Amino acid sequence: MVWTKDGENMNTKLKYKGLLLVLLGSLALPVAADEGWLDGLFARKNGVAAVKNALYQEECGSCHFPYQPGWLPERSWQRLLSSKALEDHFGENAELDESDRQAILDYVLANAAEHSGYKRSKKIMHSLRDGETPLRITETRYIRRKHHEIPRRLIEDNPKVGSLSNCDSCHTEAARGNFDEDTVRIPGYGYWDD
Ligand code: HEC
Ligand code: HEC
Numbered sequence: 001m002v003w004t005k006d007g008e009n010m011n012t013k014l015k016y017k018g019l020l021l022v023l024l025g026s027l028a029l030p031v032a033a034d035e036g037w038l039d040g041l042f043a044r045k046n047g048v049a050a051v052k053n054a055l056y057q058e059e060c061g062s063c064h065f066p067y068q069p070g071w072l073p074e075r076s077w078q079r080l081l082s083s084k085a086l087e088d089h090f091g092e093n094a095e096l097d098e099s100d101r102q103a104i105l106d107y108v109l110a111n112a113a114e115h116s117g118y119k120r121s122k123k124i125m126h127s128l129r130d131g132e133t134p135l136r137i138t139e140t141r142y143i144r145r146k147h148h149e150i151p152r153r154l155i156e157d158n159p160k161v162g163s164l165s166n167c168d169s170c171h172t173e174a175a176r177g178n179f180d181e182d183t184v185r186i187p188g189y190g191y192w193d194d
Contacts, residue, residue, distance in 0.1 A: 160187035
């Protein structure tokens with residue numbers, strides 16, 4: 001087959017392209033196999049630390065999204081997780097046996113917002129006044145500010161959401177600790193574009 005000048009160029013270009021793809025492919029493979037490294041880097045810069053504790057996941061994820069400890073400071077968790085407070089937890093009984101309560105408390109305190117290097121935890125801490133002890137993440141200034149533009153009909157009056165507390169109804173990557181705007185999809189509404 002005789003190639004025109006253009007054809008030759010095209011052929012060479014394709015070869016280079018192929019070579020590049022093979023190179024990229026071999027680079028991408030080890031990264032994909034060790035997703036944790038890349039995820040970790042991205043998460044620290046953009047998110048909150050994901051929950052890595054099975055007991056917490058199970059006990060504190062049965063009624064609602066298991067909120068990452070990095071959303072609140074130690075003093076908030078201390079209050080929320082006292083045995084007395086758990087008996088009347090936002091109108092529900094979330095009592096735990098004492099050894100589970102202690103194990104969950106230890107986990108949560110060690111990973112509370114002031115001990116986290118993750119961006120969103122730092123923002124939460126920054127938004128609190130001295131001594132302010134929020135019992136809700138949704139009460140913090142940071143989270144309120146981020147959601148104040150969303151109309152009621154998309155949250156409280158939206159049967160598929162019901163409350164701003166249901167983070168994972170809208171934040172599709174919430175479980176991984178990624179709350180970036182571009183991963184938000186409000187049920188019955190679609191992707192958020194402000
Ligand atoms: C029996 C059900 C139940 C269990 C178990 C439970 N919760 Fe809750 N939790 C609730 C309800 C109900 C609310 C209020 C939700 C709302 O207002 O929409 C709530 C709210 C919260 C909030 C505030 C969310 C916000 O609005 O920012 C936090 C934090 C929280 N729970 C932490 C925990 C932790 C930690 C555990 C595990 C020890 C736990 N919950 C277990 C029912 C439960
Ligand atoms: C009704 C859907 C909905 C729920 C429920 C919800 N969010 Fe959001 N969230 C949004 C939208 C939409 C935005 C983007 C708002 C904007 O940019 O104006 C957002 C933004 C954010 C941001 C800032 C993202 C960025 O890129 O700056 C954070 C952090 C966040 N949400 C955390 C939470 C947490 C934590 C919860 C649960 C306690 C929660 N959200 C519940 C819809 C929701």
